Amino acid sequence: xxHTPRATPxxxxxxxxxxxxxxxEGVHHRFGRHRVLQGIDLTLRQGECVAxxxxxGSGKSTLLALLxxxxxxxxxQYRLDGLDVxxxxxxxxxxxxxxGHQTHLYGHLTPVENLLFFxxxxxxxxxxxxxxxxxxxxxxxxxxxxxxxxxxxxxxxxLALARMLLAHPRLLLLDEPYSALDIQGVHWLNAILTDYLRxxxxxxxxxxxxxxxxxxxxxxxxxxRGVLSPMPLPQPPLPEPTPC
Amino acid sequence: MKILKKIQTLxxxxxxxxxxxxxxxxxxxxxxxxxxxxxxxxxxxxxxxKMALLSYLFLxxxxxxxxxxxxxxxxxxxxxxxxxxxxxxxxxxxxxxxxGKPMWGTWWAWDARLTSMLVLLILxxxxxxxxxxxxxxxxxxxxxxxxxxxxxxxxxxxxYSVVWWRTLHQPPSMAASGNAGVHISGPLLPPLLILSxxxxxxxxxxxxxxxxxxxxxxxxxxxxSARMHPDE
Amino acid sequence: MLKAIYRIAWKxxxxxxxxxxxxxxxxxxxxxxLIVFQAAFEPDRKEALRLLPGLLWATTLFTTLVxxxxxxxxxxxxxxxxxxxxxxxxxxxxxxxxxxxxxxLTLLVEFLIxxxxxxxxxxxxxxxxxxxxxxxxxxxxxxxGLGTLLAAMTRxARSRETLLALLxxxxxxPxxxxxxxxxxxxLLQNGAVEPWLKLLIIFDLVYLAMAPWxxxxxxxx
Numbered sequence: 001x002x003h004t005p006r007a008t009p010x011x012x013x014x015x016x017x018x019x020x021x022x023x024x025e026g027v028h029h030r031f032g033r034h035r036v037l038q039g040i041d042l043t044l045r046q047g048e049c050v051a052x053x054x055x056x057g058s059g060k061s062t063l064l065a066l067l068x069x070x071x072x073x074x075x076x077q078y079r080l081d082g083l084d085v086x087x088x089x090x091x092x093x094x095x096x097x098x099x100g101h102q103t104h105l106y107g108h109l110t111p112v113e114n115l116l117f118f119x120x121x122x123x124x125x126x127x128x129x130x131x132x133x134x135x136x137x138x139x140x141x142x143x144x145x146x147x148x149x150x151x152x153x154x155x156x157x158x159l160a161l162a163r164m165l166l167a168h169p170r171l172l173l174l175d176e177p178y179s180a181l182d183i184q185g186v187h188w189l190n191a192i193l194t195d196y197l198r199x200x201x202x203x204x205x206x207x208x209x210x211x212x213x214x215x216x217x218x219x220x221x222x223x224x225r226g227v228l229s230p231m232p233l234p235q236p237p238l239p240e241p242t243p244c
Numbered sequence: 245m246k247i248l249k250k251i252q253t254l255x256x257x258x259x260x261x262x263x264x265x266x267x268x269x270x271x272x273x274x275x276x277x278x279x280x281x282x283x284x285x286x287x288x289x290x291x292x293x294k295m296a297l298l299s300y301l302f303l304x305x306x307x308x309x310x311x312x313x314x315x316x317x318x319x320x321x322x323x324x325x326x327x328x329x330x331x332x333x334x335x336x337x338x339x340x341x342x343x344g345k346p347m348w349g350t351w352w353a354w355d356a357r358l359t360s361m362l363v364l365l366i367l368x369x370x371x372x373x374x375x376x377x378x379x380x381x382x383x384x385x386x387x388x389x390x391x392x393x394x395x396x397x398x399x400x401x402x403x404y405s406v407v408w409w410r411t412l413h414q415p416p417s418m419a420a421s422g423n424a425g426v427h428i429s430g431p432l433l434p435p436l437l438i439l440s441x442x443x444x445x446x447x448x449x450x451x452x453x454x455x456x457x458x459x460x461x462x463x464x465x466x467x468x469s470a471r472m473h474p475d476e
Numbered sequence: 477m478l479k480a481i482y483r484i485a486w487k488x489x490x491x492x493x494x495x496x497x498x499x500x501x502x503x504x505x506x507x508x509x510l511i512v513f514q515a516a517f518e519p520d521r522k523e524a525l526r527l528l529p530g531l532l533w534a535t536t537l538f539t540t541l542v543x544x545x546x547x548x549x550x551x552x553x554x555x556x557x558x559x560x561x562x563x564x565x566x567x568x569x570x571x572x573x574x575x576x577x578x579x580x581l582t583l584l585v586e587f588l589i590x591x592x593x594x595x596x597x598x599x600x601x602x603x604x605x606x607x608x609x610x611x612x613x614x615x616x617x618x619x620x621g622l623g624t625l626l627a628a629m630t631r632x633a634r635s636r637e638t639l640l641a642l643l644x645x646x647x648x649x650p651x652x653x654x655x656x657x658x659x660x661x662x663l664l665q666n667g668a669v670e671p672w673l674k675l676l677i678i679f680d681l682v683y684l685a686m687a688p689w690x691x692x693x694x695x696x697x
Contacts, residue, residue, distance in 0.1 A: 031382065034466075034469070034470075068562060069562075070558060070561060070562070070697065071697045072696055072697060074314070090564050090565065090566060091564075093562060093563065093564040094564035098562055100555065100558070101555070102554050102555025102556075102558065103554055103555070104554060104555050104556050104558060104559025104562070105554050105556070105559075106487060106491065106550055106553075106554075106556055107550075107553055107554070108491040108494055108495055108550070109487065109491065113487075116483070117483055117484075117487055120479045120480050120482070120483035121480050121483060121484070121560070121563035121564075121565060122563060122564055123477075123479070123480070123564060123565070156554075311693055359649075363646045363649055366642070366645075366646040367646055367647070369642070370639075370642045370643045370646070373639055373642060374629070374630070374633065374639060374643065377630075377633040377634040377635060377636075377639055378632065378633050378634075379632065379634070380632070383632065386693070386694065387629045387630075387694065390629065390690045390693055390694055391626075391629060391643065393690070394622075394625075394647070394686060394690060395647070397682060397686060398647050398650075398682075401650045401678065401679065401682065402646075402647075402649050402650050405649065405650035405653045405654060405675055406649070406653065408671065408675070409653045409657065
């Protein structure tokens with residue numbers, strides 16, 4: 001894992017522009033009479049990462065839920081790999097993976113069983129050994145056959161992220177991925193995400209933690225009152241605070 | 245919603261006029277040779293039964309429209325029709341019961357119509373409770389709309405299962421006399437028609453008032469929630 | 477897709493057997509209901525035979541309510557319901573998975589209750605057990621179908637269990653009538669079984685056709 005900031009994404013107008021993964025055009029969303037997202041435009045290409053910043057209630061989680069198809073786009077357009085997501089929800093869900101605040105794990109099942117559940121609901125054709133391998137990679141090998149209900153928040157997070165290693169999604173959506181992870185976990189996650197982006201994945205994450213995201217090549221965006229606007233490209237990491 | 249405000253008064257006046265005319269006819273109508281004066285209850289009973297079913301039909305259409313178009317107006321109309329329908333169903337049951345005492349000798353018989361009406365009343369009540377017990381009004385609206393459509397499919401099955409039950413299981417004594425009571429003809433017909441029309445107008449009037457009230461309440465709720473969360 | 481249905485049902489049934497949560501509470505609830513009936517009606521042998529169909533169905537219905545209150549319990553923890561919705565299968569498949577799990581648990585309880593009822597009420601109807609179980613199963617298909625849908629509908633509602641009962645009981649009137657009459661027909665050997673079986677099948681078909689569709693509408697935000 002390198003710590004040199006590789007801030008600039010490949011120039012956009014280059015000849016070999018990677019294909020577009022997400023295209024959002026004029027997306028509005030409201031809960032009842034309450035406007036949560038207003039005129040969101042976003043294009044994300046293969047190998048790119050967009051980091052969403054913003055205060056609580058600014059619409060970050062709503063935007064991620066929309067991208068994850070948990071909310072339906074009723075105004076505006078959302079295309080994933082050129083596919084209209086409103087019409088082709090299942091195909092879209094097949095291409096994306098969402099890891100939110102909640103880890104969608106069943107407490108009474110073991111990690112292996114939880115991943116079996118994930119595998120069958122996603123229609124993946126993988127032997128159990130691959131699932132154990134993924135559990136190993138996220139550092140949970142010792143707990144692979146213990147019910148998840150006794151796990152700490154960090155262990156749950158790791159297990160949720162292990163799904164990423166199985167599904168190879170085109171689009172990865174992470175809501176506060178660094179929360180609950182220890183320093184080791186953060187390094188490990190950033191290493192995996194870097195590999196994922198290099199291999200042509202696309203990533204949207206919401207975070208409160210620019211310092212941790214800084215290790216990834218990314219475009220920061222800011223959400224305020226439901227309006228999304230690009231932020232200046234990340235500066236080189238802030239100078240270490242001078243010791244008092 | 246603005247149209248409703250305009251037609252509300254008109255509907256109210258028309259309802260009153262038609263009700264007055266209809267009731268005058270009822271007052272002057274001859275007694276039934278079998279049922280005597282008790283037949284007059286049917287002038288209330290039959291139109292309100294019709295309105296109970298019509299309200300459910302209206303509710304089903306509004307619910308389908310809401311699911312399809314997500315129009316809030318459709319949802320408001322559905323909510324209004326639920327309360328109005330419940331009221332008419334309750335009137336139907338009460339008047340049927342009052343009529344049944346002199347005619348059948350009991351307040352209640354498990355005949356197909358009465359049983360279906362009772363189920364209908366519970367269904368209306370269930371729809372209201374379902375809507376009110378959801379914290380998220382959009383979820384409440386959607387769940388209620390779906391339940392209304394399920395009920396629309398279930399009601400005929402309920403009706404026919406009770407009919408079969410009574411005909412296969414018991415000699416159709418009460419069921420037959422119950423049916424006979426509703427066949428009205430000759431001089432009894434005009435007041436029934438007029439009152440049916442009056443009840444229909446009354447139903448529309450009630451839906452109008454209720455819908456405007458619901459709309460106002462929702463606007464208030466939205467204002468209140470905006471006041472509570474100013475920065476969202 | 478069948479694999480997904482199986483996996484959801486497996487998760488619910490295995491989870492329940494592991495925690496011994498729903499199954500045992502349903503079973504003991506059913507026994508309590510039987511005790512209530514015994515105390516309320518004190519039937520002798522002949523009356524018990526006449527009451528048996530209604531007794532069985534009423535117990536089944538109340539017991540189902542206990543099970544339905546918990547159908548989505550595992551999904552309330554840790555956003556697992558959201559996880560289900562993220563699966564790349566049609567919504568109807570998710571519904572059928574949840575339904576199958578609930579159906580299996582309910583049937584298991586019914587199969588345990590029937591002999592218990594015959595013993596507790598001193599009814600000699602052992603030769604009819606297969607037929608009665610068949611009728612119970614037939615009714616339970618649609619009952620759990622409607623019930624699972626209503627359980628999904630009342631997710632996040634206040635005083636949910638009461639609401640579930642209020643919604644489920646009137647809508648199951650046809651099933652109750654047909655189920656009771658069918659079992660009575662078998663017990664009394666008076667032949668009028670077939671029309672009631674047909675009604676049960678209609679009930680099943682209507683609900684199992686409607687519920688997955690309705691479930692899809694319900695979860696689409």
